[in-house]
Amino acid sequence: MRTVDAAGLPIGDEHPPRIMGVLNVSKESPYSPSVFDDPEAAAAYVDEELIGEGADIVDVGLESANKRFEVLSAEEELERLDTAVAAMEASSGDAVFSIETRYHEVADAALSRGFDMVNDICGFADPEMPAVCAAHDAAVVKMASPPDLQRPGAVEDVDDIYDALALNGFTDKTIVDPAFGGWSDEKTLEDDRETFRRLREFRGYGHPILVSINRKNFLREVAGRDTEAALPVSLAATSMAVERGAHVVRTHDVAETRDAALIGKEFARDRVxxxxxxxxxxxxxxxxxxxxxxxxxxxxxxxxxxxxxxxxQAVTRTVEFSGLDPEEIGALRAAVAESSAFIVGDAGTALVVGTPAGLRNISAAASGVSDGLDAALRALRGVTE
Structure with a gap:
């Protein structure tokens, strides 16, 4: 896993989880506490509520990502950039400033005027984006998205999300974002939950991971909470995401999210x-x-x-069988003996340790002895995925 240097801020496995606070200069954005059109007021919010509460990165949005609104053109985003730059310049805090955009022209202008990194919500659908970020030696968050500047994050299937992240390649300073949230009418809450369950897979590209899960619907529904009451579920998911390998957490609730992320990091398994x-x-x-x-x-x-x-053959599973009679244990032992797995225990209880491939072979070889063992072997096949 590579470490990305974002304007001097290292992001990767060997560093603390980084917190990305959110500032919006878009009047249509739904989360009103973070929306400002006055640079001085915006800077005060950044200094007190974001950097002051522990944000390492400030992500400035020029438009709402809500699919109900019309997508702004690059020219319209550029018209709002002055407010974003003025707010950044008026801030006295020490943080990395990120510009959220889908257009290379806006990224180029923002980086030229003092921004440190880019948050591309269309995942390099603009093919010039990686070259612009590389030319500025800037870190860039690449959110999974179709190759369409009008449809950020509208990918449902987890395998398609993984493949979408490869669109137009990666820069040396890319951070990947699997795009949680209701980016399309087709994307369901269960799709988001499946993406979260499989979060470690996105480490497969070898780039740091950003998650944006703050008060998201797929978490709120689990506990039956509305947006106002959803902070606890967000914090629980934040700890889990960091434990599963996330490196940056984007949030409106900076102080609380920072604490939850630190807990996730503290109890994550050490990677040697x-x-x-x-x-x-x-x-x-x-x-x-x-x-x-x-x-x-x-x-x-x-x-x-x-x-x-x-x-x-690359991972192992340990499973416990109980309630076996001598004939069933004998069949299981015989099947294990023909594989690379091993079995310990008797008197009705046995532990079997093996790779998913080995366990699938055992399941096939030991079947047919009894209905009870066959049912257990069907359950065994479920843990080999």
Whole structure:
């Protein structure tokens, strides 16, 4: 996993989770506490409510991303850029300033006038965007999106989201965003929840991950909360997202989100990274990847040019069978003996440890002994995905 330098702010596994606070200079934006058209008032909000509460990055939006509104043209966004620049210049706080846009012209103008990074909500649908960001040596958030400047984030299937992130490639300083939220009428809350469950897969590109989940519908529905009461579910999800490998959390609730992110980081499993001198004195890096499923393994294997079909051999599962009679345990032991897995225990209870591929083979080999064992083996196949 690479570390991205965003104007001196390192973003990656070996650094604290970064908090991106939100400022909008778009009157149509739905979250009114963050919307300003007066630069001095905007700067005060940035200094007190964002940077003062712990934001590392301030993301300035020029228009609402709500699909109910007409998309602004690049010219219309540029007309609003003066307010964004004035607010940035009036701020006395120390933070990285990001401009949210889909247009390379706006990104170029903003970076030329003092912004540090770009948040591209259309994921390089503008093919000139990566070149502009690279020319400015600027970090850029790339949100998964169709190749259409009018349809940011309107991707439903998780596999399609992953593929959309590859649109027009990556810069050396790209941060990926899997695009949570109701970006299209077709995208369901369950689609977002499935994306969240599979969040580790997006580490497969080797770039840091940003999540924007603050008070989102897919979390609110779980607890039956409206927007005003949704902060607790956002904070719970923030800790989980960081534990699953997210590096930047975009939020309107900076102080609370910062605390939740730090808890997620504290209790995340350490990823082992060691550097040593090779035969010719070159640095040799070893990193334990954060892989828990075959799907996650497939992403990393594909990234380095391997066969994703090998992913079933790249992780292990430990499962417990209980209530087995001697004949059923015997069948299970015989099936395990023909695989690379192992089995321990008896007297009705057994632990089986193996790869998903090995467990699938065991499931096939041990079937047919009894209805009870067959039912257990069908359940076993469910944990091999």
């Amino acid at each position: 990274r060691r550097d040593a001198a090779g035969d010719e004195g070159e640095a040799v890096s070893v990193e334990e990847l954060d892989v828990t499923t075959a799907g996650e393994a497939a992403r990393h294997i594909d990234r380095v040019g391997g066969d994703p079909a090998l992913a079933g």
